[in-house]
Amino acid sequence: MQVTETLSQGLKREYDIFLPASDLAAKLNSQLAEMRSKAQIKGFRPGKVPLEHLRRIYGKSVMADVVQTAINTANKQIVDDNKLRLAREPRVNLPEDQSTIEAALEARGDLSFKIALEVLPTFEIGDFSELELERLTADVEDSEIATAIDRLADGRRTFADRGEGAKAENGDRVTIDFDGKIDGVAFEGGDGRDIPVLIGSNTFIPGFEEQLVGAAAGERRVITATFPEAYAAPALAGKTAEFDVTVKTVEAPEALEIDDAFAAGLGMESLDKLKEFVRDRMAADYAKFSRDKIKRQLLDKLDTLYTFELPEGLVNQEFDGIWAQVTQEQQSSGKSFADENTTEEAARADYRRIAERRVRLGLLLAEVGARAAVRIEDDEISQAVIARARQFPGQEKQVWDFYRNNQQALAELRAPIYEEKVVDHILGLAKVTERKVPREELIKPLEDELPAAKAAEPVTAAAADQPAETADQPAETVAAAPAGQPAD
Incomplete structure (x- = not known):
């Protein structure tokens, strides 16, 4: 040969x-x-x-x-x-x-x-000790715990009939029949019978619940409301509908004492234990928000600091995955690029940039992890499989067997764990300062550069536990080396 x-x-x-x-x-x-x-x-x-x-x-x-x-x-x-x-x-x-x-x-x-x-590019990693990052944190306030427990109470609150002729108020529950029309034509999903509506819960389209205030049992009303522009059913988005509503019952919320007995109904020893549980859960949520923000900050900085040639095949593969998702979303929503105030050509260029970012960061994290000898322990994989199995009650054994017999699926669980460990490694080397912020700032969702950024979230590496020198295929990832793909 x-x-x-x-x-x-x-x-x-x-x-x-x-x-x-x-x-x-x-x-x-x-x-x-x-x-x-x-x-x-x-x-x-x-x-x-x-x-x-x-x-x-x-x-x-x-x-x-x-x-x-x-x-x-x-x-x-x-x-x-x-x-x-x-x-x-x-x-x-x-x-x-x-x-x-x-x-x-x-x-x-x-x-x-x-x-x-x-082949994979070669590049210098550099020194992360000069990298400056800010970790946002927030305290769990007593008022937030009280609000959370009030919401739990609302879910267990009982209602009593207000009596003949009584008019509905904000916070009341009314039971209604309704028939909706748009431009005089009935539409799919626009009718309902014996539907309970909690006035003020904002579970119906904007403006609907408010127009039930003052209604009495047996009364008929015509309610006009507009579906949001981002409504899940594209055919209804932004449309104004008229609903013929018949109010069948009007019920007022009954008092509910928030005490040890209430906590016991939720499986807690006492109200203090319930408050402690809620505080811990909120603190865990805040920690996740904090983590997501500093990780995004880190990846944004790395994206600006590192520039190197990218394998065209990997970029094309990543772009094709993003574009397929964009096309699928357009088909399901009925929207076009013109609806997003752009063109297909401009969208392709933007999504190509996202694909390049993902490939670049994936290769970078892979190299960092390989040089730092980052490894995933067997018990970490086991815990990930157990967590996945718990998402399918009654099918735990089938899920466990699926991952045990499917190396590709197992790799998809392994890689995000690896990615997080590499991120932790870099954060451990960088200069990280903490800043306390209001809850609203901490939990504010990360802003994506483009609508497709959500579609371009990481698909983790199948070779997450292989050294870079021997990993020779990327599976569905941007990197043939150990790391998974970073979030955009």
């Missing part, structure tokens, strides 16, 4: 592979000879089947295995001899001429094919 490099440009490499017919014939005969000792063919004693007879029966299928083995061998030889770190699986281009393929499969002709691949 002869291997000749024909292209070395940037991260791209191409090689010509030549297998003479004599080598193909020798490998074929060797395989057939091994088969001969085991073959059981009617009319021949074991081990006595003529090679030519085996060649006529099995020649092409055996040669197909020979060619595949040659391709695998060529791939390995190229990587080993040149000490390459592949960005993704090599692309093999066999001859387009079918007669050439047929001749090779019959060992009558030589076989030439091409292997094209991309």
Whole structure:
């Protein structure tokens, strides 16, 4: 087998592979000879089947295995001899001429094919000790705990009929029948019977509940309300509807004492224990918000600090995934690029930029993790599988077996764990200061640069526990090395 490099440009490499017919014939005969000792063919004693007879029966299928083995061998030889770190699986281009393929499969002709691949870029990591970051934190106030417990109480509150002629007030629960129309035409989902409505809960479209204030049981009203522009059903978004409403009952909330007995109804020993539980849960939520914000801040800074050539194949793969999601969302919502005040060309450029960011950060985190020898312990994977199984009550064993028998799925659990550990490693080296902020600032959602940023959230690396030197394919990730993809 002869291997000749024909292209070395940037991260791209191409090689010509030549297998003479004599080598193909020798490998074929060797395989057939091994088969001969085991073959059981009617009319021949074991081990006595003529090679030519085996060649006529099995020649092409055996040669197909020979060619595949040659391709695998060529791939390995190229990587080993040149000490390459592949960005993704090599692309093999066999001859387009079918007669050439047929001749090779019959060992009558030589076989030439091409292997094209991309390698991972090399870049300097630098010193993270000069990286300055700010961690936002917030205290859990007693008033917030009280508000949270009040919401729990609202969910358990009982209601009593207000009596004949009583008018509904804010906070009351009314039971209604309604029939909705848009431009005089009934629409799907626009009618309901015996529907309870808690006035002031904002569970119906804006303006609907407010128009029930002052209504009495037995009263009929026409309510006009407009569906939000971002309503889930595209056909109704932004449309104004008229609802013929019949009020059937009006009920007032009954007093509910928030005390130890109330806490006991929620499975707590006392009201103090309930408050402690709520405080801990809110503190955990605040910690997550804090973590998300400093991680985003870190990734934004890394994105501006590091610039290096990216494997085109990985960027294309990432872009294709994002674009497929964008297209799917447009089809389901019925919206176009014009509705978003952009064009397809401009959107493609923006999403391409997101794909490049993800690839860049994925490769960077992979390299950082590899050099820091970040590893994932077996118990961390087990805990991730258990957490996943708990999301499917009654199917825990099936979920456990699925991940135990599916390495790709297991890798999708492993990689985000790896990513978080790499982020922790960098944060441990950086200069991190803390700043207390109001709750509202801490929990404010992260702003995405583009609507597609949500669609471009990380798909983690399948090779999360492999050293960068040996990981040779990225699976669904941007990096062939250990790290997963960072959040955009």
